[in-house]
Amino acid sequence: xxxxxxxxxxxxxxxxxxxxxxxxxxxxxxxxxxxxxxxxxxxxxxxxxxxxxxxxxxxxxxxxxxxxxxxxxxxxxxxxxxxxxxxxxxxxxxxxxxxxxxxxxxxxxxxxxxxxxxxxxxxxxxxxxxxxxxxxxxxxxxxxxxxxxxxxxxxxxxxxxxxxxxxxxxxxxxxxxxxxxxxxxxxxxxxxxxxxxxxxxxxxxxxxxxxxxxxxxxxxxxxxxxxxxxxxxxxxxxxxxxxxxxxxxxxxxxxxxxx
Amino acid sequence: xxxxxxxxxxxxxxxxxxxxxxxxxxxxxxxxxxxxxxxxxxxxxxxxxxxxxxxxxxxxxxxxxxxxxxxxxxxxxxxxxxxxxxxxxxxxxxxxxxxxxxxxxxxxxxxxxxxxxxxxxxxxxxxxxxxxxxxxxxxxxxxxxxxxxxxxxxxxxxxxxxxxxxxxxxxxxxxxxxxxxxxxxxxxxxxxxxxxxxxxxxxxxxxxxxxxxxxxxxxxxxxxxxxxxxxxxxxxxxxxxxxxxxxxxxxxxxxxxxxxxxxxxxxx
Numbered sequence: 001x002x003x004x005x006x007x008x009x010x011x012x013x014x015x016x017x018x019x020x021x022x023x024x025x026x027x028x029x030x031x032x033x034x035x036x037x038x039x040x041x042x043x044x045x046x047x048x049x050x051x052x053x054x055x056x057x058x059x060x061x062x063x064x065x066x067x068x069x070x071x072x073x074x075x076x077x078x079x080x081x082x083x084x085x086x087x088x089x090x091x092x093x094x095x096x097x098x099x100x101x102x103x104x105x106x107x108x109x110x111x112x113x114x115x116x117x118x119x120x121x122x123x124x125x126x127x128x129x130x131x132x133x134x135x136x137x138x139x140x141x142x143x144x145x146x147x148x149x150x151x152x153x154x155x156x157x158x159x160x161x162x163x164x165x166x167x168x169x170x171x172x173x174x175x176x177x178x179x180x181x182x183x184x185x186x187x188x189x190x191x192x193x194x195x196x197x198x199x200x201x202x203x204x205x206x207x208x209x210x211x212x213x214x215x216x217x218x219x220x221x222x223x224x225x226x227x228x229x230x231x232x233x234x235x236x237x238x239x240x241x242x243x244x245x246x247x248x249x250x251x252x253x254x255x256x257x258x259x
Numbered sequence: 260x261x262x263x264x265x266x267x268x269x270x271x272x273x274x275x276x277x278x279x280x281x282x283x284x285x286x287x288x289x290x291x292x293x294x295x296x297x298x299x300x301x302x303x304x305x306x307x308x309x310x311x312x313x314x315x316x317x318x319x320x321x322x323x324x325x326x327x328x329x330x331x332x333x334x335x336x337x338x339x340x341x342x343x344x345x346x347x348x349x350x351x352x353x354x355x356x357x358x359x360x361x362x363x364x365x366x367x368x369x370x371x372x373x374x375x376x377x378x379x380x381x382x383x384x385x386x387x388x389x390x391x392x393x394x395x396x397x398x399x400x401x402x403x404x405x406x407x408x409x410x411x412x413x414x415x416x417x418x419x420x421x422x423x424x425x426x427x428x429x430x431x432x433x434x435x436x437x438x439x440x441x442x443x444x445x446x447x448x449x450x451x452x453x454x455x456x457x458x459x460x461x462x463x464x465x466x467x468x469x470x471x472x473x474x475x476x477x478x479x480x481x482x483x484x485x486x487x488x489x490x491x492x493x494x495x496x497x498x499x500x501x502x503x504x505x506x507x508x509x510x511x512x513x514x515x516x517x518x519x520x521x522x523x524x525x526x527x
Contacts, residue, residue, distance in 0.1 A: 057434050081434045086427050091449035091526045101435040103445075132526040152435065 004070055005032035006188040007056070007156060012065035014051050014214075025051045027213035028065070033156075035070070036186045040199035041207045042246065044254045048214025049192045053158050056190065057081045072155050077105070080154040085165040088133050088144050095120065095129040097144050101152030119147040122181055139170035143177070150181055156188040163198065172230055175201060183227060196246045201233050208246060210253050218249055314496045319503070322496040332485075336504065339470055339481040342398065343508075346405025347466050351459055354413030358455070361414070362421025363447055375414060383408040384472045391477050401473050401481075408469040409462035416458025420451030453527060456520050463512045467505060 014026040025048035033039050041049045054060040056067060057079060069078045080101060088097045096103075099116040120126050123143035133141055142162050149157055163171045179202065182189065193199050199206045200222055208218040220242060224233065233239055296316045302308045303315035314322075326332040361368040383390075383404050390407075394400040424446065432446045474483025482501050489497035 057430075059430050059433060077436060079434075081430075083427060083431060083434075086425060087431055089428060089431065089446070089449075091452070091524075092445075100431075100445075104432075104435045104437045104441055134526060148435075 006035040006037070006070050007031075007033040007067065007190065008070075009056075009067040010065055012052070012055065012067060013063050014048070014055065014060070015063045024213035026055075026062075027215050029214070029216060031207065031216060033188060033190060035188055037205065038182065038189045038191065038203045039205050039207060040191045040193055040203035041209060042193060042196060042199045042250070043209030043214070044211050044250060045194060047209045047211035047253070049209050050160055051214070053081070053160050053190065053192050056156075057158050069155055077101070077152060077154045079156045079158055080149040080152040082142075082145050082149045082157065082159040082162045084160055084162065085138055085141055085145075088141055088148070090133050092132075093129065094125055094131050094133070094136070094144050097133070098125075098147045098151050100148055105152075115151045115153075119151040122150070123147045123177065137170075138166050139174060142166065142174060146174075146178060146181070150185060150187075154187070156190065159189065159191040161192055161194065164193070164195075171198070176230060178202070179226070179228065196243055196250070199246075200239055200242055201228065201230065206246065208249055217253075220246065311493075312495060314499065319496050319499045323500045323503075326497065326500060332500070332504075335480055335482050335485045335501075339474065339483070340508075342401045342405060342473075342481065343466050343470050346402040346470075347409055347463065349402060349406035350409025350462060350466075351413050354410045354458070354462070355417050355455065358414040358417025358458075359421060359443075359447060359451070362418045362451060363443070368418065372418075375411070379411045379415070383469055384476075387473060387476055396477050400477065401470070404473045405466050405469050408465045412461040412465060413455070413458045416461070417451060417455045420454030420458075421447055423454060424450035453524050456516070456524065460513065460516050460520075463516055464509065467509050467512070471505060 009029055009031050012026055012029040013024070016023045016025055029052060041052070043049045051060065055062050056069070059081075071078065089100065092100065095116055098120055099112050102112040102115060117126070117129075120129055123146060125140060125143055125147065128136065128140065133144065136144070145162060149159075163174055166174065175198065191199075191202060203222055206220045206222060207216050208220075209215065210217045222242070224236065224239070299313065300315045300317060303310045303313050323332070357371070361371055386407065387400075387404055390400050390404055394403055428446055428450060432442050437445065470481070471483035471486065474481035475487040478484045482504050486498050486501035486505075489495065489501065
């Protein structure tokens with residue numbers, strides 16, 4: 001087994017240049033994420049966590065520094081992103097949306113069909129395959145988005161606050177579902193959220209970010225055994241103290257950025 | 260004593276009331292044109308308005324049947340539909356293609372849009388003399404006139420349609436590695452389609468306006484010609500037949516396009 005990290009980021013910096021006041025969104029971010037690790041990045045809004053994810057997703061270029069995603073299987077794309085709620089294409093049916101990544105790679109029809117059907121059923125949308133997104137609820141839309149990313153079978157998964165717009169009950173359900181699919185595939189995941197609870201429940205490791213300039217200021221290992229049940233997680237006193245520790249950290253950050 | 264009602268019965272009555280109101284609305288919609296025709300007929304027959312200028316609808320209908328049986332009307336309708344059809348396609352197809360190019364490639368957009376902005380306010384009809392000089396008085400000049408007037412709303416709406424595609428969809432395409440061709444067919448085209456179709460709907464309306472005007476000026480046949488010569492010869496019943504035909508075709512065309520819209524944009 002190689003002990004090389006799956007994602008390694010060195011001194012990544014991103015500056016948004018404006019004539020009068022340039023903003024340093026990310027400053028010298030360095031971090032490693034191991035193969036199969038589920039890492040959550042938590043921080044106040046505007047701390048640059050989405051920028052970091054967009055750079056890894058190839059949607060934005062860094063100003064300096066570099067990152068590598070360790071290649072594995074040749075046929076696999078290096079990364080796929082689960083977008084926020086508006087990220088599924090309204091002119092495609094549920095099925096076409098899930099197949100999107102596979103279609104873009106022009107894989108054989110039979111494989112596309114099989115994998116699409118498999119992940120549609122995994123997220124419980126088998127019956128809704130022929131529907132258009134405007135007929136779906138927010139939770140169902142995010143299931144489509146998750147199925148699309150997993151069906152694409154990338155080296156790593158990037159998730160940009162996928163449950164941010166959902167109501168609380170739906171959020172819990174989708175978190176559990178995500179963990180169950182993830183535990184089957186053991187993908188490396190970088191997950192962005194502003195919810196401390198979500199980060200604690202989902203991840204192996206939580207990274208805390210500060211705003212302006214965006215830096216990683218702390219990290220915390222979460223060694224709660226898996227599979228995790230929401231009930232166990234909730235009643236675990238260690239989690240409560242971790243929550244408070246993160247909250248104290250972020251509180252300073254949020255109030256600091258208000259001044 | 261409290262009056263205890265069955266809740267289902269209450270709701271049923273409420274529902275019936277709703278149904279009746281909906282039925283009333285449908286009736287009102289059907290009733291209003293019929294009402295207009297009746298008032299017209301009455302005023303014209305009774306001499307309250309001059310029957311020479313506003314012949315009663317029944318007289319127009321009998322003129323319509325006369326023209327229809329003599330075959331004259333078919334000739335005018337055929338030639339007008341031919342001009343509209345070809346002119347429409349000749350305006351819509353380049354409009355969509357140029358619009359998509361402008362929407363997708365900013366340099367092309369910035370290069371072409373001043374020309375379009377400058378030409379757009381000029382009514383194509385005002386260019387008819389030049390068009391007649393270039394293309395002669397044959398069919399080509401009418402088709403070109405219609406194409407010219409249809410082109411602008413289509414191109415402008417297509418550009419607007421492409422530009423208005425939410426940037427998150429562009430991110431999705433990029434993240435999942437869409438090729439240029441896939442991006443064009445799976446993102447740009449369907450994404451701009453709803454707004455583009457509104458432009459085509461507008462183009463259709465403008466095509467009808469233009470055909471009538473074009474046939475009034477440089478033609479010896481067509482519905483516009485029928486209207487104009489009938490008017491010149493003071494055959495107002497014939498003129499009204501022409502006007503009503505235009506209204507009829509306008510209605511049919513927008514129905515057809517709406518049907519097409521439902522086919523092409525099933526996700527709305």
